[in-house]
Amino acid sequence: MNVLVIGGVAAGTKTAAKLKRQDQSAEITIITKDKDISYAGCGLPYYVGGVIEEKEELIVNTPQKYSALTGVKVLTGIEAVGLDSDKKVVKAKNLSTDAEETYTYDKLIIATGASPAIIPIDGISLPGVFKMRTPNDAIGVRDYAETNHVRKAVVVGAGFIGLEVAENLKLRGIQVTVIDFASQILPNILDPEMAAYGKKHLLKEGIRVITGTKAEAVLGEGKVTGLKTSAGTFPCEMVIMAAGIRPNTAFLQDTGIEMFKGTILTDGHMQTNLPDVYAAGDCAMVTNRITGSRQWSPMGSSANMEGRTLAQIMTGDEKEYKGVLGTGVVKLPNLNCGRTGLTEEQAKAAGYDVITALSVTDDKAHYYPDAAYFITKLIADKTTHKLLGVQVFGPGAVDKMVDVAVVGLNMGAVLEDYENADFAYAPPFSTAIHPFVQAVYILLNKINGDMVSMTPAEYAEGKAEGYTVLDVGLTPAIRGAQYINLGAVKGELEGIGKDEKLLLVCTKGKRAYFLQNRLRHFGYTNTVALEGGVFFSDVKVKNTQTEISADEVTRVKGLGFLRDKTTADKFNGRVITRNGKITADETRTIAEAAELYGSGEVTMTSRLTMEIQGVPFDNIEPLREYLMQAGLETGGTGSKVRPVVSCKGTTCQYGLTDTFALSEEIHERFYHGYSSVKLPHKFKIAVGGCPNNCVKPDLNDIGIIGQRIPQVDLEKCKGCKVCQVTESCPIGIAKMEDGKIVIDDDACNHCGRCIGKCPFSVVEDYTDGYRIYIGGRWGKKASQGRYLDKVFTDKEEALDTIEKAILLFREQGNTGERFGDTIARLGFENVQEQLLKDDLLSRKTENLAAQKHLKGGATC
Structure with a gap:
């Protein structure tokens, strides 16, 4: 069997290697236009940041090592340019000689992958504009950043790669702005409220994120100096294009192969409509494992699995590729994010009776050092209780939460299948009841009516309008809310009617549920617990005149807001202006912010930060978010x-x-x-x-203090009666002694005023x-x-x-x-x-x- 594979990264090399192991008699040839094969595409951002130190680590296998290990022939620098499926011939171009070549096959595997989508705007070819797809891209970014001392960069695209690149540029000390045309980060990956949480976190970590924004032109002459967008111009020395990818399938036009938006359509056996032609990896359209509908999921993980399964199918195994879940995980600064399955929007579009719950749980025993949290959103079908998807945030191992869900989704699990799952437990690893199981319990309580709750998305949409907010945290945390001491609730709540609409809020959601359970026993019929509590949502109580606590005053002081002692609730917010130098756009933003959220007045502090005056307490967070969108921050205290x-x-x-x-x-x-x-x-x-x-x-x-240290050449000194060097010295250190100029280096303040003053060049050089x-x-x-x-x-x-x-x-x-x-x-x-x-x-x-x-x- 003569097998030709087009493409030598994930799917191509995996298919070829497994196929050769399955059938040693097969003659297998890989042709690829790149010089590298089997490289670590997903590791490229981490080379940029220096986490991966050596560029050699990005190459998993060289063609020589791969051929020796597998027995597969590898030809690099060969680009496929056409296909004649009737004659079973692939036309190709030798990139070294420009010669046209042909390759015959009995079986053809197309694994050409995808390339970055390049936005057709002016300036895209300027030095300093990069994509992120091959090792050379990552090497180029890192070298350019180091050589040109890049201080500001813009990343176009807020998907997985864009956010990973942003984090790693920040690790290099580069100020990063991320823009995306979509209305949220990680579009089609996270639901809007989860994306909003991630965006807010990135802003707090110093990565500027602007969504709903279109790149219009790269600016500069000879190299990048800025990016013009629909939201304004962002000065920068580097632009990374990470606005999605496109399948490398242009050479297949007019070949009769079925495609959809450039992706090759395949069946469960990875076979195309053409005889003996298969496709796998980022160029292929597969199916969603849950819905059965077609889905493009260009991931290195699925590409490898598609390749392995295809090899087994081609050698006669009764196998089928059942599709993808869209599983993904991404590392953000001090926060990780993972997801699998359907989003809430996708589940509704697929016709499910969707119900969700968001929970905040410990990621390991709370008393164990470095214990943190998981924010978990579960999506399920309310009628059948079938698990449909999960989205998770946390500083730690979010991948284990996602992987638990993947197994269940593969097996068609319902929520009850998780109820008594015997997951591993020890304090360094987990909680006694696994965090995923805790999330399932919360969703089951909601489905069964044991808990009546409001999701963060519903709260953000205004569903809490008309509710009285009861703060049931360990300590009061919501200004203007009535505080309820959970342990002291032994009966009816004084002054609160049993049919009054009550929103119960605590830190993470658990105590709100406990209070709801207790109030139900005492006859309260209209209580709703806010999922995720104030840990996830910014809870505000309108029209409040409640006194601001000392703890809150201290907290906002740490954010750069100092209380105006002549007012009840006004603060002056310090805007960090990088030493008093700011751009015209930033100045306009500060002025707009002062009008929108403060008194309209701006002062300059003695340390050249700007201070927005008269900011009401409730305007502090909206003001900070407004400023962060423009790359500005508050602070400077502590x-x-x-x-x-x-x-x-x-x-x-x-x-x-x-x-x-x-x-x-x-x-x-x-x-x-x-x-x-x-x-x-x-x-x-x-x-x-x-x-x-x-x-x-x-x-x-x-x-x-800047210094300019004069270098005196005494051989040139003429011993002038009126020495211009001594005349120019503002502190009288330069003197004539024995007919020669003398500058006491210990006394000299190195102001440089004497440089160039001598007509005979005695003090011409300096350091x-x-x-x-x-x-x-x-x-x-x-x-x-x-x-x-x-x-x-x-x-x-x-x-x-x-x-x-x-x-x-x-x-x-x-x-x-x-x-x-x-x-x-x-x-x-x-x-x-x-x-x-x-x-x-x-x-x-x-x-x-x-x-x-x-x-x-x-x-x-």
Whole structure:
């Protein structure tokens, strides 16, 4: 049997290898236009982020190794361009020689996969625009980002690949914006309320996400400088196109093969309508395992399984490929997301009597270290109780929740099949009742009428209008709601009628259900529990004049909102503006936000952040979300690294350093990079472009001042009676001694004003650098910092020194003391010695993992 396989990645290589094992007499040839085969396509984003360190790790098999291992012949650089199924001939082009070649077959397997969809817009071919499909794409992105010091990138597409790329670019310290034409992230993968939760999480993690937005043009001359979209122009140095994929099937036009939107139609045996022609992988349309309807599910996992099953079918096994569930899992920053089966919308479209429940459960024993949570949405048929789908969020192993569902979906399980499932339990791994089983119990309670609930989607649609909100959390958490102490409910609730519409809300949903059960016993007939509680939904009570608790004041202070003491519920929100430099679009957004959510007034703080005045408490979260959509954030309080303050640098006549660029690097590396790191107290950083000291670097915990160190060529000195160098020195350090110019390096402040002043070029050359002050402070206990003896001429070394100072403060500082106090206690020489060595960096992981300074000393 002569078998020809077109395509050499997942489906093609898997089919060929299994087929050869099934039938050693088969002559099998793979032709592929790429030079690589069997590469780790799903691992490409992680090479970009450096999680996968070496590019060689992306190649699972070389053609030589694969051929030796399997006995399959592999021809690379051969592109199929036509098919004559009557003659059983494939026409191809040799990409090395441009020669046309033909390949005959007894059986043909088309496994050509898919390629990224390239949006036809201007500028798409500019350097800095990338796709993400092959190892060369990932290698190109990483190399370009490193070589060009990329600081901002836009990812077009909020699907699995787009979000994975976004996370990994962020790992590189790159500020990322994700746009998608769809109205939500992960379209057709998650239901809208789950997608909204994921989007809000990404925004909180510093990844800007803008949905419902169309890419219109890539901007730049010679390289990318921005992306024009229907939502505005986003400055960037890199654009990643991840807006879906298209099957590689253009060469099959006019061959008679049946296709739908470019995908090859196959039956349960992966066979096409053409005799002896099969298809598998991302180019093939298969079926949905639940509904039986046609479904395109281009995933590496299903491609491999399709290939294996096809090989068995072709060698006579009684096999059938029963279809896909659309299973997928994606890693987001500090949150994972998995799904399988039908979404709620898809289940309704398929004609099911759909019922859903959303639950928040522990992912392992709550007392075990690193215990976290699962947010699980189950979709089922209300009539038959058949499980239809699941969507899960959580910091941990969401894949195990999804896989539990996959087994049930494959077997046509109903919810009751899970009731007493004997899943593995030990505190490090799970809860005594498995989290998936807990979710099933909640949905069964809802189906059976034991629990009457409202889904987060229904709450977001306004279904709670007219309900009285009862807060049944462990402690009061919903402003304006009546708090109910669950343990104290022994009878009727005072002042609440038994037929009153009551929305019961707690943290995650369990206590609301318990209260509902108790109230039902006491005759209350109209109670509804909110699924997922305030953990998932942002619950608001309208028209409330309730006093804001001290805990809430503290909480929003951590978000950058300081209470205006002259009002009952107004706050002033600090908008982080990257050292006082913002774009015109950002300025407009801040002004709009002030009008929409505040008093319409904006002030500038002493540290060059902007403050929106008069924001009512209930407007804080809407304001933050409005700002986050524009890539802006609030904050700048607490015992942690504070926003950087910077002078105008080289835009000032005396500026020696591009302080805006430097301080933005510091902002990303330390304000963002250390945003979750607790310190003994606040830690302020200032960047000055020259010794004029405009932003007082020496009165901050750490300050950097640009330096220009003069290089004196005494052989050129003429001993002029009136020396232009001494005349230009603003601090009188340059002097004439014995007929020669002398500049005391220890006393010189390296302002650079003497450079180029001598007509005989005595002081023409110079070295740029940075002087670092440590331990300064302004306020009630003002003290001037002291500079390190070394003048740093390497920027990276200076940045490393800042990091070492932060690490030293965290490791050796006492909670509540400022950095200057730590230096005074340890001794300046001791601290300087540590900052000029690398021991602190070598202990970084252990240092940051330590549970220290949980309640720091900063009060604002």
